[in-house]
Amino acid sequence: MSDYRFLRACRRQPVDMTPVWLMRQAGRYMAEYRAVRAKYSMLETIRTPELACEITLQPLRAFALDAAIIFADILPLLIGMGLQLEFVSGEGPVICNPIASAADVDALRTPPAAENVPFTLEAIRLVRRELGGWLPLIGFSGAPFTLASYAIEGGGSKHHLKVKSFMLNEPDAWHRLMEKLTQVVGDYLVAQAEAGAQALQVFDSWAGVLAPADYRQLVLPYVQRVIAQARGTGVPVIYFGIDLNGMLGLLAETGAEVIGVDWRVEIDDAWRQLGDGVAIQGNLDPALLFGPWEQLQPRVDNILRRVAGRPGHIFNLGHGILPGTPVDNVRRLVEYVHERSAALKESAS
Ligand code: 1CP
Numbered sequence: 001m002s003d004y005r006f007l008r009a010c011r012r013q014p015v016d017m018t019p020v021w022l023m024r025q026a027g028r029y030m031a032e033y034r035a036v037r038a039k040y041s042m043l044e045t046i047r048t049p050e051l052a053c054e055i056t057l058q059p060l061r062a063f064a065l066d067a068a069i070i071f072a073d074i075l076p077l078l079i080g081m082g083l084q085l086e087f088v089s090g091e092g093p094v095i096c097n098p099i100a101s102a103a104d105v106d107a108l109r110t111p112p113a114a115e116n117v118p119f120t121l122e123a124i125r126l127v128r129r130e131l132g133g134w135l136p137l138i139g140f141s142g143a144p145f146t147l148a149s150y151a152i153e154g155g156g157s158k159h160h161l162k163v164k165s166f167m168l169n170e171p172d173a174w175h176r177l178m179e180k181l182t183q184v185v186g187d188y189l190v191a192q193a194e195a196g197a198q199a200l201q202v203f204d205s206w207a208g209v210l211a212p213a214d215y216r217q218l219v220l221p222y223v224q225r226v227i228a229q230a231r232g233t234g235v236p237v238i239y240f241g242i243d244l245n246g247m248l249g250l251l252a253e254t255g256a257e258v259i260g261v262d263w264r265v266e267i268d269d270a271w272r273q274l275g276d277g278v279a280i281q282g283n284l285d286p287a288l289l290f291g292p293w294e295q296l297q298p299r300v301d302n303i304l305r306r307v308a309g310r311p312g313h314i315f316n317l318g319h320g321i322l323p324g325t326p327v328d329n330v331r332r333l334v335e336y337v338h339e340r341s342a343a344l345k346e347s348a349s
Contacts, residue, residue: 002198004136006067010199010236010258012279012312018304018341019066020334021138023240023260024320025059026071029327032058042087046072052123053130060135062327063334066314067136067199068127070192072120074142074203077184078151080116081108091155098154099166102173110183113191121195128196139197141188143204143239144181144222151177160209167218174218182222186229193233200230201238202256205319208243216250227255238281242319248273263318268306279312286317289329296329297336304341309348315341 002008006019027033036045036055045051055071075093079085084096099105113121127137142150150156152163167174189200207219223239230237240260244251251259252274259278261270263285271280284303288296307313315337321330 002136004066004198006314007136007198007236009312009314010238010279012257014311016342017338017345018307018313018315020315020337021065021067021069022059022317022321022330022334023069025063025065025069026055027321028323029321029325029330030058030062031327032062042073043076043085046076047119049119049123049126052120053126056123056127056137057130063331064338065135065334067138068131069138069140069201070120070124070127070197072117072123072140074140074147075150076117076120077113077141077188078147080111081151081180081184083108083151093150093155095150095154098162099151099177102170102176105170105173105177105180108177108180110180113184113188116184117188121191124192124195124197136198137196138199138201138238139189139192139195140201140203141185141192141226143202143207143241144178144185144226145210145219146204146206146241147181147185148174148177149206149209151181157206160206164209167214178218178222182225186226189226189230189237190233193230193235197235199236199238201240201260202226202230204239204241204244207241212247212250215247220250220253223254231255231257238314240281245270249275252278258312258314260316261318266306267303267313268308271307271310279314280307281314281316283318284316284333286319286322286325289317289321289325289333293329293332296333300333300336301340304337304344309341309345 005015008015009019052071075085086094088094149163152166227237236257238258239254239256242262245265258281261282263283267283
């Protein structure tokens with residue numbers, strides 16, 4: 001049995017205090033990160049295991065976090081499949097040759113992770129060596145739908161109209177695309193666990209743009225397959241998306257041990273809908289970190305009060321930490337979640 005607070009919470013075992021980590025905890029809000037990125041491009045930092053390792057460790061040195069997450073991105077996986085990805089500064093990711101037809105789907109390759117993204121697997125091995133027994137390491141992948149969305153839209157999107165049109169107009173090609181992504185994502189998750197990742201998070205950031213019936217029919221079966229494959233390695237799996245609060249009952253069917261929730265739902269309400277079979281991660285609005293501590297603290301208390309010490313809560317934000325987030329609030333948040341949750345447990349026993 002693991003002694004790491006984070007892994008115990010994933011398995012809904014009791015903990016001494018609530019574990020906390022932050023999605024995108026390595027990133028532009030940290031001066032240390034900006035210093036590395038001033039010298040190397042996004043893809044260079046991801047493709048150089050020593051740099052990815054260094055960036056992974058930066059937030060752990062600065063804050064009392066309970067887990068590391070490997071520094072990488074969900075999108076480089078698409079490069080080996082045949083898509084030309086660039087990170088354009090100030091604009092985000094861009095794919096120069098997005099998928100527009102069934103023939104484009106059929107031309108996609110499905111290389112194994114060891115060939116496609118060996119640098120991230122090596123970075124995982126490096127980080128594990130550096131961490132020793134200090135903290136557990138989370139690996140991650142984009143989920144098939146969210147990757148399909150980038151592959152078809154060619155970047156971020158407001159209405160996700162191209163991906164939705166493709167689903168409707170090319171139903172056979174849609175399933176072939178999801179099959180290919182499922183194969184690549186499943187293999188990537190397993191390879192990360194084999195390289196040393198002790199938990200795996202599946203980011204389905206944009207699945208919430210779909211109606212529940214479409215999610216169930218066109219997306220959920222693929223999510224279930226990648227999660228079953230990942231869980232076959234024995235490590236806990238976290239499934240995360242935003243705007244999924246209208247389909248929490250369905251998320252309990254993904255097979256993930258932990259479900260990540262955004263901030264548009266009260267955490268106890270979300271947990272009631274998810275049921276007793278899963279742990280929960282979230283759900284602080286990342287924008288709250290821009291306010292004064294006096295505003296932030298009662299909102300953190302609200303989450304802890306609603307969880308009421310129930311085993312299986314991992315404190316996190318409801319989406320990634322935003323560039324410009326005041327570092328002092330991050331430090332204070334992490335310390336406060338530990339102190340307050342420990343005190344609540346003390347007074348309850
Ligand atoms: O330095 C920079 O300006 C690059 C910003 C950046 C960073 C720090 C990007 C570009 N990716 C990352 C790293 C990253 N991406 C991590 C690192 C590990 C960590 O510390 O948490 C992770 C987990 C991701 C995952 C990711 N990338 C997601 C899923 C999570 C989410 O926020 O929903 C998504 C959607 C992406 C795509 C992506 N990559 C980068 C940006 C700016 C985006 C989002 C673009 C969009 O809004 O469509």
